[in-house]
Amino acid sequence: MEGARALLRTLLYTVNSLLQRRRYHAALAALKGFRNGAVYGAKIRAPHALVMTFLFKSGSLREKLKTIAQATYTHSRNLAYFVFTYKGLMALQSRLQGKNFQFHSFLAACIGGWLVFGENNAINSQIIMYLLSRTLFAFSRLAVEKGYIPEPKRDPFPLTAALIWGTILWLFEYHRHTLQPSLQSSMTYLYDDSNVWHDISDFLIYNKSSTEK
Numbered sequence: 001m002e003g004a005r006a007l008l009r010t011l012l013y014t015v016n017s018l019l020q021r022r023r024y025h026a027a028l029a030a031l032k033g034f035r036n037g038a039v040y041g042a043k044i045r046a047p048h049a050l051v052m053t054f055l056f057k058s059g060s061l062r063e064k065l066k067t068i069a070q071a072t073y074t075h076s077r078n079l080a081y082f083v084f085t086y087k088g089l090m091a092l093q094s095r096l097q098g099k100n101f102q103f104h105s106f107l108a109a110c111i112g113g114w115l116v117f118g119e120n121n122a123i124n125s126q127i128i129m130y131l132l133s134r135t136l137f138a139f140s141r142l143a144v145e146k147g148y149i150p151e152p153k154r155d156p157f158p159l160t161a162a163l164i165w166g167t168i169l170w171l172f173e174y175h176r177h178t179l180q181p182s183l184q185s186s187m188t189y190l191y192d193d194s195n196v197w198h199d200i201s202d203f204l205i206y207n208k209s210s211t212e213k
Contacts, residue, residue: 030084081115
């Protein structure tokens, strides 16, 4: 027993010594990025998949749990692969050119995005749309910071909110097929299902009666 503890202490000392060596920092940072990508992807996808699956999906409990597990695994894996690829390419460019330049980040992320998120599936589509909305907001702020457009005299957020909601409901009502499937499901639940009921059970307690499910 004591021998096993001594071996464990020696192993931990060796590992910790390795982690402190600067010469391996870039490779170790890529490995930790892989770890963080996997953990973060699972933490944000699992609760989302749980809610969306039980709210909108039909099927047995086993099928629903399988759907949740698959979505969580895909998101976690892809994010881990992307972070590892991005950090690895950043380290490689820095080594080749002596330091990092701004275009290194763009190039590394482009390659990672193509390799990891290039497949057009439900998980990747949601992630890209999430990033797209934040990219547009960021570019708007950057344009004001750099003086490319004048700073608004009033907060533009109310107008932005009005235009986005107006546009998305118009698309839902008249061009529904253009919207992403999970958004269609959410909006159908909110705006279409609320038009139908038969008695108090599916008016207040349930969304649909048992005969409609």
